[in-house]
Amino acid sequence: MEKFKIGVLREEKSPPDKRVPLTPLICSELIRQYPNVEIVVQPSKIRCYSDDEYTSFGIPLQEDLNDCDILMGVKEVPVEKLIAKKKYFFFSHTIKKQPHNKKLIKGLIEKKIQMIDYETLTDKHNNRIIGFGRYAGIVGAYNGILGYGLKYDLFRLKPANQCRDRAEMEEELKRAKLPNIKIAITGGGRVANGAIETLSTLKIRKVTSDEFIMATFREPVYCQLNPRDYVERPNDHNFDLNDFFTHPEHFVSKFPPFTKVTDLYISTHYWDPRSPKMFSKKDMKADNFRMSVIADVTCDIDGSVPTTIRASTIAQPFYGYNIKTEKEDLPFTQDTICIMAVDNLPCELPRNASDDFGKDLSERVLPFVFGNDKDKTIKRASICKDGKLTHNYEYLSDYAYT
Structure with missing residues (x-):
């Protein structure tokens, strides 16, 4: 059985975002449900769930996430913090060619990252399956x-x-x-x-x-x-x-x-x-x-x-x-x-919004990551992989490569 190690990222964007993709309770439920999954959390002083809340649920803190297979955050990850050849989940705000994130999309491609944007996760009828x-x-x-x-x-x-x-x-x-x-x-x-x-x-x-x-x-x-x-x-x-x-x-x-x-x-x-x-x-x-x-x-x-x-x-x-x-x-x-x-209205109730989001993530998305992605949900949502834009996102070429 393939093993997966997930790292929950510390939010680094300013102004700080207190939300989390996975709450302490949801992390513990995922580990119980999937014996082949390990989850660690990068320490943070600003998130709505404290480090102590994660450790009390048996989720260890880990600063260096280089040994993780999958990295999950909420907002954009600073380019200099990206770890090459990993699978990332966060809101990249790149699919509309947002000028302020041109450097980010270039970094994701150069570092051969598989970028799965929450905004691009859809069912086979093109309906979004997750969001705040x-x-x-x-x-x-x-x-x-x-x-x-x-x-x-x-x-x-x-x-x-x-x-x-x-x-x-x-x-x-x-x-x-x-x-x-x-x-x-x-x-x-x-x-x-x-x-x-x-x-x-x-x-x-x-x-x-x-x-x-x-x-x-x-x-x-x-x-x-x-x-x-x-x-x-x-x-x-x-x-x-x-x-x-x-x-x-x-x-x-x-x-x-x-x-x-x-x-x-x-x-x-x-x-x-x-x-x-x-x-x-x-x-x-x-x-x-x-x-x-x-x-x-x-x-x-x-x-x-x-x-x-x-x-x-x-x-x-x-x-x-x-x-x-x-x-x-x-x-x-x-x-x-x-x-x-x-x-950024959901940030006003970060604990509730994170719990709602995490439940959708664990029920509607992660089963495709850990098991058979028969509907190609993850493939459809991947903006780039192996150093190039995927087929569905080639329209970003002028934005990403120039």
């Missing part, structure tokens, strides 16, 4: 409600990153007393489902898109809008999902009517740059434009939500968008829309 999206939605919706409370001086909640875990955050959330506002969520995947989990804590009622537009309520409500609800073909006003995925440029937004009745907008949908923006700057200048707080969980800068002019931070999650000047302003004044655009 659920917790981005959970925290993003919480931040949206927190921002609404601050905007109208209704209540003050402890920021999620100051809560020990999700249980404490949800206890905090129960202190929020929302008026009869309308909350719109766009998207139907993990991120959207995470946002809905947070709204469910407050027992906010879900209504249909027609009810949302037409009716008034005596309580806060939300509606979930999927692509057929917010885009259409301009010539026949119809919607075809396959056509939208393949040719999003053929569609126009039909979201503007929702901007006239929505108080809090939570954006959780995937956006293709060829897709239409949800609404325009002209829409915002209309007298009946109502949205006053926008939690842009997907955080595409100048993307589907035109008020997202920059990412915000965990320390300062809110900024204002001044409709008149079209520039950044203070977040909680009368003339501005309060924008929440934190681009």
